[in-house]
Amino acid sequence: MPNMDPKKNPMPVQEPEVRAHNFSEVALGYSEQTAYDEANRCLNCRNMPCVSGCPVNVRIPAFIEKIRERDLEGAYEVIHRTSSLPAVCGRVCPQETQCESKCVRGIKGEPVGIGRLERFVADRHNETCTAEPVKPEPNGHRVAVVGSGPSGLTCAGDLAKKGYSVTVFEALHRAGGVLVYGIPEFRLPKAIVAKEVETLKKLGVDVQTNVIIGKTLTVDELFEQGYEAVFIGSGAGLPNFMNIPGESLKGVYSANEFLTRSNLMKAYLDDPHTPIMKGGRVAVVGGGNVAMDAARTALRLGAEHVYIVYRRSMEELPARREEVEHAMEEGIDFRLLNNPVEILGYNNPEDPRDPKNGFVTGMRCIRMELGEPDERGRRRPVEIPGSEFELSLDVVIMAIGTSPNPLIKSTTSGLEVNRKGGIIVNEDGLTSREGVFAGGDAVTGAATVISAMGAGKTAARAIDEYLSSKEE
DSSP: OOOOOSSOOOOOBOOHHHHTTOOSOSBOOOOHHHHHHHHTTOOOOTTOHHHHTOTTOOOHHHHHHHHHTTOHHHHHHHHHTTOSOHHHHHHHSOGGGTGGGGOGGGSSSOOOOHHHHHHHHHHHHHHHOOOOOOOOOOOSOEEEEEOOSHHHHHHHHHHHTTTOEEEEEOSSSSTTTHHHHTSOTTTSOHHHHHHHHHHHHHTTOEEEOSOOBTTTBOHHHHHHTTOSEEEEOOOOOEEOOOOOTTTTSBTEEEHHHHHHHHHTSOTTSSSOSSOOOOSSEEEEEOOSHHHHHHHHHHHHTTOSEEEEEESSOGGGOOSOHHHHHHHHHTTOEEEESEEEEEEEEOOOTTOTTOTTTTBEEEEEEEEEEEEEEOTTSOEEEEEOTTOOEEEEOSEEEEOSOEEOOTHHHHHSTTOOBOTTSOBOOOTTSBOSSTTEEEOTHHHHSSOOHHHHHHHHHHHHHHHHHHHHHHHO
C-alpha cells in the first residue's frame, strides 16, 4: 500500500556541535525499514518523469520497486546497468534539481528521496556482496581515458562492460579525480571512491596513476602506442581568481589548493608533508558547493570563525540547499550581498626580515544590492557607493570557479577549444580531431559530478559506434 505521507523520511545526521570537529560523514544513511517506508512513497508512474531528470538515465521506479520487494541486490543491479558510481551519486548528486525535481510527489509535498534510496542500495551492496563482477570477453580494441574523475571512470566502465581494453591515466597519485581531491571526507568518504574504482579494475580497467597527459605522454603518443580512441576527461583544475589587490599574500588559497591539501595530501595531520594554515579567522569567497566544502573544512581544521562572502542573496546561492543548511547549523557566518575589493596584509617596510611580512590580515569588502537581471536571468549585483568595510582575517579562500587546464590543448594538434579553454565537442562528445572524444569539466568548466558522468556515458557510446564502424 502506498505511503502517502507528504514529507520524505529525514536523513539521520551527526549533531552539528559534534560533526563540526570531525571529518566523519555527516549523513548517516537510511536503515532498511526507513528505506522500505520511503520506497513506498513512490507511485511508480507509468511515464517515469524522474528518469528524464537523470543524466545517466537510471531506471528509478524499477530500482525503487525492487526495494519494495526487499530485493536489494536486484535494486543495485538496476542502478548499476546505467551508473558506474551509485554510492557516489547517492551522496553528491543535486537530486533536488534533477530527478527529484520531476517527481510527481513533489507537486503537493516533498518528492521521493531518490538520492537517499540510491545511497542505501549502493551501501548495502558494498557491505554484503562478495560476488566478483563478470569480466566480459575482450573485443580486441584499446581505448585510452585521460583522467579518473567521474566522466573518465564512467566512460571507462561503460566501455569495459562491452569488452574494450581500457587504460585510465591519472595525473595524481590516487585515482578518483575531483571525487578524492575536491570533495571532503565528511561528504564523500574516500573508501567509497576506492571501492568504486576497485570494481572497475575487476572489470578489466587498467588505472595508471602519476601520468600527466601532455607531459609524461601526449595524446599523439597514445595513438602511437596502439590506442584506437582517446577520451579526455581531465576536469577543470585551473583555479579562477578575482584579480584584486592582495591575492598574492601568504594565506590566500584557491579552494582547489586548500581542499587538495586537506583531502589528498592529509594536511589535517599534526605533522603533514603538505601543510596549510589552520585556525584563526577564515573567509571563503563564493557561494557554490566548493565554497561550502572549503568553509566546512576550515572549521574542522580549527578555524575560530569562518565567513562565506557572496555577492548575491540567499535566493541566488548556487550551492545545494542541504549543504547550505548543514553549514549554517555548524556555525558558518554567511555575509551575503558583499563583494571583496582588496585583501589586506601586514607590511613592515622598515624591517623586510619581519616574519609577519606578507601575511593576510583582513579583507576590504563593499556591500551590494541586486539590480536588473543579467543575460542568464539572475539579478545583477550592483555596488552600494560608500558602503565599504573591513573583515579581520588570517586566511582567504577563493572559491569562484575553475577552468580547464590548457596543458592538453597546448600539446595536442588539431584540438579546438572555446574562449574559456573548454574543449569543443559535438553532441556525441567528439572533438575536432578524429578519434579524440571529451566530456565533463574539461568541456563545460566546473559542473556537477552527475553531468560529467552523463558526458562520459555519451562518449562511451560514441566511441563504441566509432570503433565498430571501422570494422565494417
